[in-house]
Amino acid sequence: MAARRKIIIDTDPGQDDAVAILLALASPELEVLGITAVAGNVPLALTEKNARKICELAGRPDIPVYAGAAQPLVRKLVTAEYVHGKTGLDGPDLPEPTMPLQPGHAVDFIIETLDAAAEDEITLCALGPLTNIALALNRAPHLAGRIREIVSMGGGLFEGGNTTPAAEFNIYVDPHAAQAVFHCGRPVTLHPLDLTHQCLTTRERVDAFRAMGTRVGTATAELLDFFERFDEQKYGTEGGPLHDPNVIAWLLAPELYSGRQINVEVETGSELTMGMTVADWWRVTDRPRNVHYMRYVDEAGFYALLTERLARLD
Numbered sequence: 001m002a003a004r005r006k007i008i009i010d011t012d013p014g015q016d017d018a019v020a021i022l023l024a025l026a027s028p029e030l031e032v033l034g035i036t037a038v039a040g041n042v043p044l045a046l047t048e049k050n051a052r053k054i055c056e057l058a059g060r061p062d063i064p065v066y067a068g069a070a071q072p073l074v075r076k077l078v079t080a081e082y083v084h085g086k087t088g089l090d091g092p093d094l095p096e097p098t099m100p101l102q103p104g105h106a107v108d109f110i111i112e113t114l115d116a117a118a119e120d121e122i123t124l125c126a127l128g129p130l131t132n133i134a135l136a137l138n139r140a141p142h143l144a145g146r147i148r149e150i151v152s153m154g155g156g157l158f159e160g161g162n163t164t165p166a167a168e169f170n171i172y173v174d175p176h177a178a179q180a181v182f183h184c185g186r187p188v189t190l191h192p193l194d195l196t197h198q199c200l201t202t203r204e205r206v207d208a209f210r211a212m213g214t215r216v217g218t219a220t221a222e223l224l225d226f227f228e229r230f231d232e233q234k235y236g237t238e239g240g241p242l243h244d245p246n247v248i249a250w251l252l253a254p255e256l257y258s259g260r261q262i263n264v265e266v267e268t269g270s271e272l273t274m275g276m277t278v279a280d281w282w283r284v285t286d287r288p289r290n291v292h293y294m295r296y297v298d299e300a301g302f303y304a305l306l307t308e309r310l311a312r313l314d
């Protein structure tokens with residue numbers, strides 16, 4: 001087998017983050033060097049604990065989990081308990097984790113990992129607000145070349161926002177971090193709402209997880225049952241969009257995806273449109289094409305991959 005791709009998962013679990021982490025841990029093509037938690041869907045004390053719960057669910061208490069930024073770079077933290085529940089991981093009854101949180105800060109872990117890596121070696125998978133990654137790049141710009149790619153879920157153009165009419169949650173929470181990361185000079189691949197809204201958790205798809213009859217399959221179905229209830233009502237669809245696992249699925253099966261290299265700028269000035277990703281899909285400006293913007297996914301292929309991989313756990 002080819003060398004495994006080395007990734008760090010930066011995340012704010014979140015039910016869809018949890019499914020993304022399970023997908024990564026189930027996939028032999030990927031080597032998860034560590035998980036770094038950031039404040040987002042719920043405060044940091046919960047996101048770091050949730051990350052450990054998911055590692056234990058996957059039977060991987062050996063994965064180092066670090067806590068990072070408790071607040072965005074500039075703005076006050078906004079959370080989303082109304083979507084994810086009080087714990088951030090409402091749905092299944094997962095035991096309190098017994099694996100330890102690593103000592104040290106997530107940003108130090110990211111910097112130390114880059115420092116020990118070769119050029120172009122590390123892929124950063126960002127499933128939440130981009131605060132930790134922006135802090136690492138700001139403190140160690142000389143190590144940016146060690147980053148092969150930053151793959152991130154966030155933003156939207158055609159679908160509008162899901163937190164304000166203009167902004168998607170991850171970018172809205174820390175727009176300054178997003179703008180810095182999108183302009184860091186390393187390849188950035190973005191999975192916006194325009195893409196993730198194609199990946200609906202229909203009854204049949206959720207039932208396929210339940211039918212596995214494993215701990216992971218049952219927990220995944222329960223996570224998604226909880227997660228979809230809010231968006232089903234909001235959008236009037238059968239099931240809700242599944243966002244974050246696209247970041248990992250894209251690493252595993254890029255042929256399922258298509259997009260374009262375009263310019264994306266993040267609004268950080270206007271309160272009305274704060275966190276909007278101004279995505280130049282039609283290339284009407286000559287601003288630098290800094291982001292690989294994913295637009296379409298073969299959603300049946302995405303769910304087939306996810307189901308096949310999660311069935312390997314337990």
Ligand code: BDR
Nearest residue numbers: 014016017127169170243
């Ligand atoms: C993003 O925000 C969070 O609620 C989800 O985990 C996902 O990362 C979707 O807008």
Ligand code: CA
Nearest residue numbers: 014017127128
């Ligand atoms: Ca997330």
